[in-house]
Amino acid sequence: MEKIIVRGGNRLNGTVKVEGAKNAVLPVIAATLLASEGKSVIHDVPALSDVYTITEVLRYLNADVAMEGNRVVVDASRELKLEAPFEYVRKMRASVLVMGPLLARKGRARVALPGGCAIGSRPIDQHLKGFEAMGASVKVGNGFIDAEVNGRLRGAKIYLDFPSVGATENIMMAAVLAEGTTVIENCAKEPEIVDLANFLNKMGAKVRGAGTGTIRIEGVPNLHGAVHTVIPDRIEAGTFMVAAAITGGNVLVQGAVPEHLSSLVAKLEEMGVTIIEEENGLRVIGPEKLKAVDIKTMPHPGFPTDMQSQMMALLLKAEGTSMITETVFENRFMHVEEFRRMNADIKIEGRSVIINGPCNLQGAEVAATDLRAAAALILAGLVAEGYTRVTELKHLDRGYVRFHQKLAALGADIERVREEETVWEVAKVTDLN
Ligand SMILES: CC(=O)N[C@H]1[C@@H](OP(=O)(O)OP(=O)(O)OC[C@H]2O[C@@H](n3ccc(=O)[nH]c3=O)[C@H](O)[C@@H]2O)O[C@H](CO)[C@@H](O)[C@@H]1O
Numbered sequence: 001m002e003k004i005i006v007r008g009g010n011r012l013n014g015t016v017k018v019e020g021a022k023n024a025v026l027p028v029i030a031a032t033l034l035a036s037e038g039k040s041v042i043h044d045v046p047a048l049s050d051v052y053t054i055t056e057v058l059r060y061l062n063a064d065v066a067m068e069g070n071r072v073v074v075d076a077s078r079e080l081k082l083e084a085p086f087e088y089v090r091k092m093r094a095s096v097l098v099m100g101p102l103l104a105r106k107g108r109a110r111v112a113l114p115g116g117c118a119i120g121s122r123p124i125d126q127h128l129k130g131f132e133a134m135g136a137s138v139k140v141g142n143g144f145i146d147a148e149v150n151g152r153l154r155g156a157k158i159y160l161d162f163p164s165v166g167a168t169e170n171i172m173m174a175a176v177l178a179e180g181t182t183v184i185e186n187c188a189k190e191p192e193i194v195d196l197a198n199f200l201n202k203m204g205a206k207v208r209g210a211g212t213g214t215i216r217i218e219g220v221p222n223l224h225g226a227v228h229t230v231i232p233d234r235i236e237a238g239t240f241m242v243a244a245a246i247t248g249g250n251v252l253v254q255g256a257v258p259e260h261l262s263s264l265v266a267k268l269e270e271m272g273v274t275i276i277e278e279e280n281g282l283r284v285i286g287p288e289k290l291k292a293v294d295i296k297t298m299p300h301p302g303f304p305t306d307m308q309s310q311m312m313a314l315l316l317k318a319e320g321t322s323m324i325t326e327t328v329f330e331n332r333f334m335h336v337e338e339f340r341r342m343n344a345d346i347k348i349e350g351r352s353v354i355i356n357g358p359c360n361l362q363g364a365e366v367a368a369t370d371l372r373a374a375a376a377l378i379l380a381g382l383v384a385e386g387y388t389r390v391t392e393l394k395h396l397d398r399g400y401v402r403f404h405q406k407l408a409a410l411g412a413d414i415e416r417v418r419e420e421e422t423v424w425e426v427a428k429v430t431d432l433n
């Protein structure tokens with residue numbers, strides 16, 4: 001079993017470089033399926049397990065995918081298969097993003113139902129509502145979603161009940177090849193939506209309004225491959241900003257885009273953290289004492305749910321009572337129990353968490369319950385007394401490249417080790433089977 005072992009107490013100093021954004025690159029790679037001619041070349045692709053999974057899905061669908069360092073080249077001009085099986089969708093929910101492109105280009109798509117996960121039930125009804133509005137018939141059964149359209153999809157007006165990131169992306173990708181104009185209202189405004197729209201436009205699409213609450217897409221008959229560099233990962237950047245703040249360090253987060261991080265910057269400043277915009281990133285200087293604040297997660301430009309657990313780690317060290325309210329996912333507090341194992345004074349009340357800081361954090365053996373929880377437990381470990389051992393690193397590897405090495409380069413006392421399973425652990429696994 002692999003573990004990250006971190007000993008608390010070191011201030012972080014230096015420069016860290018942010019990778020390309022996971023949540024931008026996954027839809028962009030899915031969108032390469034729309035090109036019936038030419039190759040797409042994607043730059044700044046982070047070496048993450050999720051990226052590996054989406055490329056495997058594309059290969060399964062008969063696209064030709066080459067990965068060289070941080071570059072991915074996709075040729076999707078061959079006859080495509082139409083089904084994304086459960087083994088991929090189970091590993092990564094974003095696999096469902098191949099549905100829009102397949103339906104648009106081939107008139108049919110069959111994708112395994114994603115099901116729930118550790119942060120909530122995560123339905124995809126808004127994606128399907130969009131496809132239906134564009135003329136597709138959608139059937140759900142036997143663990144699959146089958147969508148089909150006679151001829152081309154037709155442009156439609158679609159109002160999303162919630163500004164879902166995935167639904168906005170999937171509908172946008174379906175609409176680019178539809179007949180006529182599609183208008184998506186109450187759509188997501190995340191920077192990753194803008195990045196996807198930019199890539200689609202380079203492929204020959206006509207997408208306007210990305211980044212606002214209404215996107216207009218004029219359908220075109222076909223699209224071609226394009227060259228694109230994905231935006232920097234604002235959540236990875238934010239995670240290192242918290243690492244600097246929690247240790248009272250001084251770190252330049254290279255590649256952090258201030259406009260993508262305004263809600264986080266505002267909250268960190270409220271807590272007493274100094275943030276300076278430099279030419280190529282944000283410098284973050286942690287104070288001696290952090291102030292308690294309240295946070296409510298919201299769709300962009302509100303405070304991102306993907307930074308909620310990392311901010312919780314930071315608030316454990318703030319003086320006073322803080323409250324975090326999670327409005328995006330109904331069950332994104334699994335890390336609270338793990339923080340308690342580290343001696344955190346924290347409790348859940350409905351959709352909020354109350355933190356009484358500053359907590360005297362103690363190193364403990366803790367398990368990552370999801371991707372951002374993994375990062376948050378390591379952040380808490382940076383300031384806990386003694387050694388924190390974090391397991392279930394498969395979650396971390398979905399979204400962070402060489403996380404422990406980047407922290408070590410900033411001065412953290414951290415290592416990643418592979419430990420032999422004990423007889424007891426082997427017995428537990430055997431029992432479960
Ligand atoms: C790969 C990727 O980009 N993942 C991000 C994306 O996930 P994802 O695209 O899955 O998130 P959504 O914005 O779709 O989900 C937000 C909320 O809407 C609900 N919902 C969504 C779709 C739908 O059809 N019906 C419905 O009820 C979800 O259950 C959730 O409560 O945005 C989330 C919200 O910023 C982030 O946390 C994820 O990191």
Ligand SMILES: C=C(OP(=O)(O)O)C(=O)O
Binds near residue numbers: 306399
């Ligand atoms: C929740 C996340 O990702 P996903 O939607 O891929 O599970 C995340 O990036 O924090």
